[in-house]
Amino acid sequence: MSGEQQEPLELSEEAASLQHNGDLPQCVTKLKALQRHLMNTDRWKLSGSVLWNVCGVIRVEWERWRGEGAGQPSLNSLEVVSSALCCVRNAMPNCARNQLLVAETEDLLNPIVSCIQWTFKTLDPSQPLDTEESVREESEGEAERRKAYSTLAISCVTCLGNLVAANSKTRRIVWPYFKLMLGDVLVFWDKEVAQASTMILHNCLLEAELKEDLCKSPAGKETLTQLLTLYEADTKYSCFVLLALEVLLAADTFLEETWLSLTEGQQCLCLEVVEVGLTHTSKPLYSPHGTPILKFLVGYFKTQADRILRTHADWPAPDSALVLAKLVSFTCAVAASDTWRPTLQQDRSLLVTSVALLQCMHEIGKMGGNAFTPLDRFTDLDDKERMSEVEQHPAFGFKCDLIRLIASLVHLNSSNQDLVREMNALLLILETSRFDARNPLIKEASIFALRNLLEGNLENQRCIGELRMQGVAENPGLADLGMEAVQEGGKLKIVQQDRSRDSPPPEL
Structure with missing residues (x-):
């Protein structure tokens, strides 16, 4: 039976079994098949055991990463976790039941959060993984590792994004973890990661208490600066950046408290965002x-x-x-x-x-x-x-x-x-x-x-x-067009200039 024809529960069980036996490449194959299957399945009917199996795979790999004397994770291990996170991500859209199952179950949420925290602590957010300089200096194997880390970073934030999408309860649960990551994910060199991160931030800021928490914390000013920098750097990924800015700047005194710490360019951008929020938003934020x-x-x-x-x-x-x-x-x-x-x-x-x-x-x-x-x-x-x-x-x-x-x-x-x-x-x-x-x-x-x-x-x-009209003021602009203003009977008229007045008198 092909992987595409198997049921999600069977695929998740086989993936966990293959991981237990040390066959990580085949584990990845099963997880990718499950990932595709979840795109077209009724998520409300999905067995909770699927999420337990997938999160179990993440937990096992995470424990290996942090084990005593553990070196860098293998490429296969990184790929297993990336694929498993994508499976969790694909089980979330339009399904609050699955979102709550993961968010409210410590044994399911902890492996996901731990892997995300590890990923962004390990990677340098300011250093691209595929710059020309790094490609020249690194071996082929190291370049593959960097690519695997990049894929893992994207999988992390998209999984977290689907976990909080349109769900107030999961936003409140995830927020304390995500708030600690903001300083890294918003400045990450990969704009896809940054974009997904601003989507998560926007969803969380829709909760009044979470927005207030950020605005009152030292991280609030830094977050505003990072959002403005992100927008200025690449407007292609500006959608959720602007949405997050709109919500953040709508906080009562937040802009006043951060204004003087912004550059002139950032102040101008804030004015543009606030103007739209005040005058053009169909659902007013103010x-x-x-x-x-x-x-x-x-x-x-x-x-x-x-x-x-x-x-x-x-x-x-x-x-x-x-x-x-x-x-x-x-x-x-x-x-x-x-x-x-x-x-x-x-x-x-x-x-x-x-x-x-x-x-x-x-x-x-x-x-x-x-x-x-x-x-x-x-x-x-x-x-x-x-x-x-x-x-x-x-x-x-x-x-x-x-x-x-x-x-x-x-x-x-x-x-x-x-x-x-x-x-x-x-x-x-x-x-x-x-x-x-x-x-x-x-x-x-x-x-x-x-x-x-x-x-x-x-x-x-x-x-x-x-x-009362005192006369006609000179207008050089009209003169350039060969016209002039004249007063006739108390009215002002625009006529062709009389060039004869400018002609020199005839010689005698």
Whole structure:
């Protein structure tokens, strides 16, 4: 009878018998057949004896590894354990009964956990097993051993992953063991191992008490840093990394407590993750009644906002300014959300900070020749290097984001509308409604802000209505197109330039 036609119980019994007789290669053959069989069997009808037999195989090999005077495990022994772990893994999906049997039975769980702990203590997580240098320096046998260790590491984390998937009870049982491994598995050189590890972490963090336990422990900061590093290193494996980050950063004060220990790049990535969690998640991770994380980030923006002013003549700009640019974009996006706008509108100091910062940037820009000076000539954009420099500066788009933020903060809020008028900022918003290559769409943002400032506010409407046209300001951008603005009958018109006025007088 072929291995594929045998029942799982028979295959597991034969594997255990072959191991007892010392025939490890044939034991591996039986275990791999069992592994395939479990992919297509009704796991709820699976005999518990199968898991006892397989975990027994793991226990026997583990005891040999740790035995007195034991050297390195043989390749056959490593392969036996890897195959057995895969069998346990394949018995778990969509079967809480099998998950609980293993997790709640000490004699079944201990061999699995012990092998996993041994594996990641033995292997150097930072040293790839198949680098070109190692291949050159090692013999063929040693290269095979490294490959066997790699397979074992993957088998370990995928087995543990299926053990905790969609099962609150097993997560709580496994967590104390897995928490001790986090420092090794999340930085493991093999991205498949790291990916499976973040899946386990995400599943565990879905339990409120486990998330709180990690956030309050010293391992919490290290775990956050490792997740961010993992994402930056290879976005191909970012799915569960981002899911784990979303859940971890949703903890009330966790980001505030770890913020200063992060690099500027990591801070920017955290802002991206939190923004998605606040504004785009179909199932919100944050309370709609307010959250400490939003209060912290908005407060940080208010205290650091003036730093952008120091970049008007600096190049390259400091990284902290790039974080500030990301912060204003984040605050702008959150304020545009119907869920969070009412919360931010109550923070009048945020509106004062935004208006005052816009005023300062506008005045500095008037001085000319700095990063806040509007670029209103199309010809200023012809130089690719120049445009690249403009786009990389933290001030790029900053004024536009401030205006969009102000527009959200005054939307249907008469008190905030009045505050902007009292700060003499209505004319400021009008003055920003001109083309500026440093702030794409600033004209549209300014018009939208004016609309929100005037809606339902008679005093603001009166102030704007009393403005009188003093003349037409020069616009070099129009001149580049051969156009000019002229005033006729109290109205502004765009017409072709009259070149005759620029012609020299005829000679006499």
